[in-house]
Amino acid sequence: xxxxxxxxxxxxxxxxxxxxxxxxxxxxxxxxxxxxxxxxxxxxxxxxxxxxxxxxxxxxxxxxxxxxxxxxxxxxxxxxxxxxxxxxxxxxxxxxxxxxxxxxxxxxxxxxxxxxxxxxxxxxxxxxxxxxxxxxxxxxxxxxxxxxxxxxxxxxxxxxxxxxxxxxxxxxxxxxxxxxxxxxxxxxxxxxxxxxxxxxxxxxxxxxxxxxxxxxxxxxxxxxxxxxxxxxxxxxxxxxxxxxxxxxxxxxxxxxxxxxxxxxxxxxxxxxxx
Numbered sequence: 006x007x008x009x010x011x012x013x014x015x016x017x018x019x020x021x022x023x024x025x026x027x028x029x030x031x032x033x034x035x036x037x038x039x040x041x042x043x044x045x046x047x048x049x050x051x052x053x054x055x056x057x058x059x060x061x062x063x064x065x066x067x068x069x070x071x072x073x074x075x076x077x078x079x080x081x082x083x084x085x086x087x088x089x090x091x092x093x094x095x096x097x098x099x100x101x102x103x104x105x106x107x108x109x110x111x112x113x114x115x116x117x118x119x120x121x122x123x124x125x126x127x128x129x130x131x132x133x134x135x136x137x138x139x140x141x142x143x144x145x146x147x148x149x150x151x152x153x154x155x156x157x158x159x160x161x162x163x164x165x166x167x168x169x170x171x172x173x174x175x176x177x178x179x180x181x182x183x184x185x186x187x188x189x190x191x192x193x194x195x196x197x198x199x200x201x202x203x204x205x206x207x208x209x210x211x212x213x214x215x216x217x218x219x220x221x222x223x224x225x226x227x228x229x230x231x232x233x234x235x236x237x238x239x240x241x242x243x244x245x246x247x248x249x250x251x252x253x254x255x256x257x258x259x260x261x262x263x264x265x266x267x268x269x270x271x272x273x274x275x276x277x278x279x
Contacts, residue, residue: 037277040250041181043242044272048190048228051168053258054236056100057273058175059087060256075124076170078163080105085167090259092269097257104163110156113141119166128177129170136169136239140231143212165232169239176240179275184242188218189234190267194225210234218244224264250276 043049043057059069070082084103089096111119116137120130141152148155157165176184191214194205205227206214213234222228254275263269 037251037279038182039180040248040276040278041176041179041184042247042250042272042274042276043185043237044187044247044274045189045229046268046270046272047222047224047264048230048260049186049233049237049271050230050260051165051172051232051236052100052102053260053271054233055168055171055175056087056098057256057258057271058172058179059100060098060258061254061273061275062175062178063254064175072171072174073167075174076167077119077123078167078170081167092259092263095257095270097259097270099259099261100168102164102167104167112156113137113153116157116166120170123170125170125174126177128180129173132173132176132236132240133169136173136232136235139213139235139238140209143209143231143235146212147208168232169236172236173240181275182278183248184240185248186237186242186244187246188220188244189214189229190222191219191228192222192224192226194227196227207231213238222264222267224267226262226264228264249279250274251279252276 041061043054064072064087066086069085069087073079073081073085081102081104086101087098088101090099091097117134120133120137123130125133138152140157141155144150144155144157145152191206196203196205196207198207205225206229207227209231210229213231214229217234217238252274256273257270258273259270
């Protein structure tokens with residue numbers, strides 16, 4: 006189980022990459038708190054988090070490459086891009102990644118050492134570390150191991166380091182005063198991972214879902230990935246309905262797979278408290 010960066014089916018029309026850049030969200034004035042809202046209609050994954058936050062931040066290709074260098078992922082500039090996508094003729098964004106092959110397995114110490122060598126700000130570093138600690142605790146509980154004994158496979162791979170690192174950078178850059186996410190959609194089904202076939206929601210996701218409101222979705226398979234959920238909790242997201250806000254920016258982020266019969270994508274919104 007992982008946050009795969011696969012391409013959507015060819016049957017879905019795909020325009021070219023977004024053109025131009027919009028200014029970053031403005032800072033709140035006196036009395037107006039900054040609010041980040043995510044409404045995960047069909048679920049949430051690490052790459053959807055990174056894509057939606059990149060769109061809200063108005064980050065262009067040059068800034069994205071700077072973020073990759075800050076993460077010390079010097080092999081990735083030019084191989085990661087925010088691109089336009091369409092599902093059912095509704096335009097949104099997604100993260101396109103051309104990753105080099107990697108067969109390394111990492112434990113929590115390896116991942117913490119990786120982030121300690123980066124140029125992340127203290128706030129971004131805190132979010133990244135908390136997110137992976139939550140993942141290690143959940144995986145350890147599932148397999149009867151301490152967090153330090155867990156050897157990550159999918160969620161310790163380069164794409165998860167990328168997703169969590171980028172999202173942490175962007176969350177720290179946006180610095181919302183409130184971060185609110187809607188109930189997470191879950192459904193039955195089967196997920197294929199290195200351990201074989203496992204039920205949906207995956208065991209580690211079930212552990213991370215404790216205390217989180219969920220809603221049933223009329224589909225099958227993986228809707229919420231461990232990386233996406235760990236990022237929400239690592240960044241201290243609240244879970245609840247839309248708050249009152251004056252909407253300033255919005256984005257619709259698509260992931261790597263499409264679900265039949267449900268509204269695909271996650272809404273990302275940025276605004277100020279009235």
